[in-house]
Amino acid sequence: MFIRVKTNKKGEIMVMGHCMKCKDKKEIKNAVMNKTAKGIHMAKGTCVKCGTTVCAILGKEAAEKAMKAGEAKKNF
Numbered sequence: 001m002f003i004r005v006k007t008n009k010k011g012e013i014m015v016m017g018h019c020m021k022c023k024d025k026k027e028i029k030n031a032v033m034n035k036t037a038k039g040i041h042m043a044k045g046t047c048v049k050c051g052t053t054v055c056a057i058l059g060k061e062a063a064e065k066a067m068k069a070g071e072a073k074k075n076f
C-alpha cells in the first residue's frame with residue numbers, strides 16, 4: 001500500500017492513500033502519523049468514501065508537509 005500527499009486546487013494539502021475496498025486512490029481523513037523505531041513515517045486514517053482503514057508508509061518530506069498543514073496528527 002502506498003500513500004501520498006498532494007495539494008488540491010485550493011492549495012490545501014490532502015493525504016491520499018490507496019483504499020483496498022474502493023480499489024482506487026482516495027483522500028484519507030483523520031490521518032494519524034506515527035514513526036517507527038527506524039524513523040519510517042506511517043500514516044493511518046480512514047477512506048473518505050467508504051470508511052475503511054487505510055495505512056501506509058510515506059516519505060519524511062511528505063509526512064512533515066501533512067503534519068504542518070494539520071492534515072495528519074502527529075503521534076510520536
Ligand SMILES: [Zn+2]
Pocket residue numbers: 019020021022023026047048049050051052
Ligand atoms: Zn474506500
